[in-house]
Amino acid sequence: MSQTLTVARNDFRDVRRSKLLWGVMGIYVAFTALILYAEGTASEPDLATALFNQVFLTTLLLPLIAIAGSYLAIAGERESNTVAFLLSQPTSRAAVVTGKFLSRSLLIVGSLLVAFVVGGLIGVVMYPSLELGVSGTFIVLTVVFVGAYVGPSVAISAATDTRSRAIAGAVGFYVLTDVLIVFENFSLVNAVRFLLAETLGLELGQHFYEFVHNLTPAGSYLNATYLIFDPANYLPIEPLGVIPFYLKPWFSVVILLAWTVVPLAIGYWRFRGAELG
């Protein structure tokens, strides 16, 4: 445990001095401010509407920032050979993986908090209320969402030995689980539906495809936003109706947590058996 914290502390110290990374994370802060400001100039600014836009932005942008902040966590050390220093000490490889995950998560969450503080200030000035129930749930859910992309990115980084493979893996993961999920027109779920229903003639029902959608980190994040926005009060969202448990918003949170932990375990397993140098 203490080795995990040692790795996390020193990795955080190293990576927080990277100006490039701060630039990338500044983008999220800037977009947050822009969205809240734009809605704030409306005649009756509504925080829920602003957050609804923010959710969409977050779904697309935050994974990229999480990837940029963590894809080199371990592969970068292997490429530059700092890993020789790290593992010449009695460092366990599990501590490397968990420590890196901790520090990179902290880094991304830290920049999120900056964005939320800036957003909060705009909210205080321009909106009638901060609607803490809604915005608080949004913040907690978004922090969970960070883990669902930092986990896989660190895992891919642990399973690869060069910068180029790590970035290819992480971007591939982003495209498959985010870009091709969020936009319904070219969604992977539709591709699966086409394959199973049209080609193989399987009648699996709507719930099945919604579950496939919900199984991806972006899909489960979007589904979990039912915890933020009450369809009864907020019209753009359709009521959930009668659904099985695996489509319920709380189950989406479980899926997000699984996306954090399971890839890390696989990444550790690969890194544990990896040869260095």
Add this chain to the structure above:
Amino acid sequence: MTAIEIDGLGKEYGDLTALDGLDLSVETGEVYGFLGPNGAGKSTTINLLLGFLDPSSGSATVLGHDIERESRALRRRIGVLPEAFSPYERLTAREHVKYAADLKDVAVDPDALLDRVGLTEDAWDRSAGGFSTGMEQRLALACALVGDPEVLILDEPSSGLDPRGMAKLRELIREEAADGTTVFFSSHILSEVEAVCDRIGILVDGDLVAEGTIDELRDGTETHSPLDVRVDAVPEGFDLTDLDGVAAMSVEDSTLSALVTDAGAKIEVIRRVDQVAEIRDVISEPASLEALFDRYANGDSAAEGMVDADGSSDDADGSTEEADAGSPEVTA
């Protein structure tokens, strides 16, 4: 007591054999020079000891800890200067030493260590990204010394060091050895190893080809001492290998080089040459470890070329020449 015990350790990558059943043991308190040209398998051996690589065959222990099953316990008790050490660009020298100490779970005085390896004080709080290779190497050495380890494993510690840095390194190794620390030290430069090591092993193509104290190795080479005779011109087809005590002969330009196995044969060689050419100079080298290392380092074919008295062998020629240079630096 044995500090490092290597038993038939082998490493293969597909068809390529990086290390071929290495047997080696290093006693506690000994300074062992692990010598060989680049690519001989020195770093492979060290990376196997550290658990960076998995052996294809054989086994090894360091301080009694099995390299595969007890790697962490093993690494807790040793200090390592790894091959091609690379620091974290945005961490300072002090932070590196502190990091190593925290990972080892020991207390440390970073300033004392950094001072000891000769890193100047103005660099202690600077990011290591701006360090020269020599400074990086000193920092690596400081990190290796954290926790006063029982065994020091240094992989090419002198690379990037200037002569002053090398002197400092030798002094450090002597101090550590005096303190009872076992030092396992790899290098491709003989003179470095010779100056501080109790025992030397020469590794070529994944094989230990010679091992012993400096004196033992020198004794082994005494039978082959080089003799160079510079003349105005060497007659075509001139051959000395029929003489007793001449193991090999080669010619380059106007210099005739013979490898003599019996000191008494030297005068006979000179007489013979004097009959056919005008002698300008005679250079008789003492039997040298350099020649031996060079012979191994340049590959067996060169050595065989000499022994087979293949007079036209350029390789054999080259090896004698390099031996004259004193500290052969080999890239094979």
